[in-house]
Amino acid sequence: MARISRLWMAMLLCLAGLPAAAQTWTADNGDGTFTNPLFYDEFSDPDMIRVGDDYYLTGTTMHTMPGLPILHSRDLVNWELLGYAFDRMDLGPDMRLEGGKEMYGQGIWAPSFRYHDGTFYIFSNVNGHTTQVFRATNPAGPWTRTPMKRSLHDLGVLFDDDGKVYVVWGYREVRMAQLNQALDDLVPGSERVIIRADQGMGEGAHLYKIDGRYFITSAWYSGRMRMPMARADKPYGPYEVNHAVSLDEGWGSEVGYRHRGAAKPPFDIAPPTTTPGRNVLHQGGFVQTAQGAYWGFSMTDFNSLGRLIGLSPVTWQDGWPYFGLPGNLGRTPRTWLKPATGVVQKPFAPYVRDDAFSGPALGRVWQWNHVPDDARWSLKERRGFLRLHTLPAVDFMAARNSLTQRAIGPRSVPTAVLETGGLRDGDVAGLALLGLPYRTLGVKRDGGGLAIEFHDQLGDKSVRVPFTGRRIWLRADADYLTEQARFAYSLDGRKFTPIGEPFAMAFQLKTFQGIRYALFAFNAAGRAGGYADFDSFEVAEPNPKGLMHPIPLGRTVTLTLLGTKLGLAEYETSILAQEGGEPARFRIVDRGAGRVALALGGGHLSINATGDAWVKPGEAGVGETFQWMETIYGEPMLMSLATNRYLTVDPASGQVSATSPGARSDRADHARFVVAEAP
Template identity: 60%
Template sequence: MNREGPVASAPKGMSTATWTPDNGNGTFTNPLFYDEFSDPDLIRVGDWFYLTGTTMHAMPGVPILRSKDLVNWEFVAYAMDKLDLGPAYRLEGGRNIYGQGIWAPSFRYHEGKFYIFSNVNDQMTQMFTATDPKGPWTRMPMKRSLHDLSVLFDDDGKAYVVWGHKSMRLAQLTDDLTDIVPGTERALFADDAGMGEGAHFYKIDGKYYIISANWQGGFRMPAARADHVLGPYEVHQSISSHEDFGMASSRRLGTPKPPFEFWGPDPAAKHSLAMHQGGIVQTPGGEWWGLSMMDFNSVGRLLSLSPITWKDGWPYFGLPGNLTRTPRTWVKPKIATPQPVRVPYQRSDDFSAPRLQPIWQWNHVPVDDKWSLSERPGFLRLHALPATSFYDARNTLTQRAIGPMSAPSVLLDASHLKPGDTAGLGLLNLPYATLGVEKLTDELKVVFYDQRLDQRVRVKMSGTRIWLRADCDFLTERARFSYSFDGITFTPIGNEVELFYQTFTFQGVRYGLFNYNASGAEGGFADFDSIDVHQPHTHGLMRPVPYGRSIRLTSFRATTGLAASEGRLASDAPTRFEIVDRELGRVALRSGTRYVTVDKDGAVTLAAGQPGTAQTFQWIETPTGELVLMSLATNRFLRIDPRTRDIRADSPGPMPDDSDGARFIWSQ
């Protein structure tokens, strides 16, 4: 059974604004989705691009999205409704598959059929096939376990697979694609050659390319190429590296069980995050673009789009003059027909539809007769099953948290809970945190729980209806829970919750609706009336470009900035520059009759005349909201050296610690 179809409109009065990469002016801003979409693989069939990625223990899994411009995506279907391969997949017997399940799928199209191959930990690789991406999809286990595989259908009718880590393996597949042909398996690289994992295998203009991801020495994307499918392969150490958009790493979880231990961030690490695993694709018009993911701390691994520049036969992520680096904001791919702005998911839900919206995924395999949208129309009903905690509660319904900030608010009717039941809203993560209603022998209590501190706070419940809210900030890595009995006045409860990225569940934070019974028996039921997900920042700019206004540009964490004095540019007390609209989200900086001008070597001056390429900057915000200005003359960023106070446009990208001086704060 496949969940598919167009995304329904949000119910009246609920939040509809969500992160949209299309800026509406011919440009886009990364990430494409501000919720987790990891290990991407994409293909083009005709005018459509199709995309899938990792879903691990979430059900349904293997999502399929489609787009005509690589920026505006729509949901098509899930290729897999459930993957039930034993008790661990059902959260039975104290077992689980957190951080396992569907990993790094390979998406392919060949002779009228769509294929998705994905390895499953401790199981065989699974092959999904369909003649229409909407489904139905058929699943067939292969006879081998192939880690992070990529399949290539060659021109001679043979199919090959690459998989593994460092040395990587290559083999020919049998005609039914379920096994490798005996005697064809071989290692491609020495362990120290520089290749990693997460292979993407292509044949382009007669040459064979393998793109991979390597975390050693900082996340990067090595590539290899050969004239023959069997090699020998020449390795290029990086076609993408160090691109973190200026994001700094947060603390990481070091142990998966209490007492929790943490590590980092490392102040000596210049780039502890970076875009890495992903692939490339060519548009009908001949342009090449790349997709890759990046750890965005606790919100998870997010997907970004990069222009590809071919040089010396290698597909570099980035622009000429700044290869291996991706601009956070750039011009959209050129296509024949402009596409409407759209997003793949609607996040707010009043549960009035006859089936769950595509945004929802169960935590592990659900128990189908213990949840319902029809027992009480307009409500999600969750029957309580026995569990020791939120982490092992069955039938927890989740959706990915969305950044940079968001606040899910849930309306719950707790009138049918039984003693031992706890139902509510959780932030599914490690450590996790929940806010719910607990049924004691003869009363209801609001209960907050922070697993990191093993701290509970209980408040007496008034009535049986309650609003539960979690205000999440994925830039500060903090969340605060609150509750309301009237939906208007919210009361904070408990401590501020610290959010983490961790590689045990290998997912970012998820909002979870839950109901479980801690007494060891089945309990009552909880009726969820709605969830409303509010997002204060839904585009690439937290502040609009101040076209036509005069502003001051001050260096981030400094009192000096750009100054025009006696016809020259200096680093001093900031003076005013008029922001001239150069279209496509670009600006020129004018002082009197002169413009900030960049030479091809990155030198910066004030020069008279009309603005052209040398005077034009792409106006970009870092994820945390500071301004960076990318010169179109160098495709590098304007900066004031913190030590020498020299002004140049030579930064490849803003440093997380601002040691290059490329960040600015603008004011009027």
């Protein structure tokens, strides 16, 4: 029912119209805590470095241009997009969508970000070409690019203390070599296999030297996705492998719709499942603050939205750096205290998504789908508009000059305003959800007349409505928790009419990216046509903060286990859950930093060192304090500061404890609560 109710809410919003929303997802909660993900949009294959008191981040951008974003932070939570390592990279017709060729899912990926002796470096592979090396003395640019003489899969680079530069790469079998002084090839004779394929490492290598020892992180799926790590006293080993420094943490995310099979109709879309161990943190690395603390970063698959990046406190144990907190290693809390970097910043987002197209340049958030034809688009031909001149294309995926930006979760509503006076016969222009299958909503001129056209690549279906105007508002309502979306249009910007049926968005490997919002214009009649003028683009976000529901501070509530009748009920001086029993009425006491105590009578719910729950008389202390957070779906969970595990109710015995390691995709964690205000 939750999925249906959210979808109906989306439909109502489409019908009623939405105000423009300037707020976008911000991980910083403003109370000294942050909530994962750092960005609620795709950020694949992240790599992060610290230079002095500054932190820098980049990640995969595949076929989009510009590529390799450079983000800067002072506190590891609030990030600013400085720019990109390259504006255009044209290595052939596949990068330009010419001659029937394309490079979807094949472009720049899995970068290794490093800083050495005054220079920033990014090493990144390009499928079908070689590894590329980017250099800059200022991370905001300019950057130079040098191709290496070979391709190194998912490489990680280390500038060692003795002046040698090591590189590791590979898929399951991990190889190591030295790079030459020019950093464009391997030192002859230096290449060796350092970890065998049967040792359980995987791919996505990051190479570090910590306190004289060498560490390699990777990602590997073996029954469950995991983040294994290897360590050695010497660069070439021998290496010891730890099979899980991060495991099972997806903040409750279930596996959504998944595309499988051919990249053209008819599509084979697998339905959602609750398979555990799939949508979890699995590829990333570590960064050390100037104060000496380590923090982990990694990505998790989040269905059709793409891959999200998480930030994790790190706990060292037996010489291994684990994601997570003492007593709950391998599990990253969704909400936790911000890193102590010595810098206090107010919350801000990395970029502005809305664009009135009134500036001299496009907003930094925009990326072109493949290399654009710069002679066929303009912000100057008509002031305050993005003009896209149409070029011939067989369909939307083959259309040049589609302007895109990453979709934003957990739900977002992009709206584009299009003027159609420049369209010529065969032209179609509008708003698209770029994925596989793709969906478009636009205006098409055919036979001298105009029509509003919704096209669903799944089944190659179209819905057309006659159109006689010149200006139209195009909207998509996308819910990435249910993976349901629907298009709507308006003739006045206030009343929106749905068109076509709701549809499911799917995870797919053709573009190797999540859904992207796209403005497009092309000619389906096989010739250059006219042009489309886009007046504005706006993205409304109903849930731009870390909690979908406010903490009921100061209120008296009942806590009932989600999906059951089990509640927290008072029984003498202990807390038990009893089916059909009266739940206890707790007063939610504010403990600061998003933390609460559960007051009951003259005491508080307390957790001892083994996780047992009881009512302790008197004031609240650490044992009586819980970090309030939510699953990715907005379901409340309470993590005890005594155990760093979550309050749970055993469905069989009704026993209450704080022993759950965290949310599971199959919902077998028994740690999600329905919070209701008590009468």
